[in-house]
Amino acid sequence: MSGVVLYAVLIAFGFFTGGAAGLLGVGGGIMMVPFLTLVAGVSQHEAQATSLLVVLPTAVVASITLHRKGVGDLPLALRFGAVGAVGGIAGALLALALPGHALRLVFALLLAVVAVRLVRDGLATE
């Protein structure tokens, strides 16, 4: 893909990801990392690093928007997120010591169970 087209596609995909992230309460890395490796052709490591740099401003803008609308509790979220930041560094170090594939599979099964439960809850909610 040529430079200008690629950048236009990146901006458009960013808009899509940002919208999904703001609605779903996630960073959007799960969508951006595969996109960057498959479409932009960057390495897995570069994709993760690049995606994280996008996640940060996305979360900041979404959080400010929601804070203004009185949804959630931003100061509290920042505080338990700070605990998470320490956990993130520990997790990254742990990742180097564990077999990634097995871990990914267990995590996927866990997500599938939670997904079923949330959809069931949602269907039961008035």
Added chain:
Amino acid sequence: MAERSPSSVAVPAPPPAPAPEAPRGHLDRRLAGIGAAGGVLSGLLGVGGGIVMVPLLVLRAGYRQRDAHAMSLGAIIPISLASVVTYGVAGEVRVGYAAALAIGSVVGARVGAGLLARIKERPLKIVFGLFLGAVAVLLVFK
């Protein structure tokens, strides 16, 4: 998740009625645990912590879906900041690509967050559940 004993699963979330729109304002062990779980799994698997924190905030901390999404986004700020610094030190970031994605993403985030503030609880739970299911499939076949 991993850091909690099975017995604490049975501890009832705060009664559904008072907890929802006005989240308790202090950092208790449960929230710290959710933050830590989100951070560790984020670092471990390279996924956003939100995928872990949103379900935990709903199923374990008793937040309504909408508030859980907002809290997760707030918590992602320090988590991603720590990760960006870690990766940045390693020199892996493609700044040009990140800038292009971010231009679209911050505009999209305003739209998505605006929708989150209005959407009803039921469709939000279903949409998030479907998203989580899709991610699970993606992780298995990746």
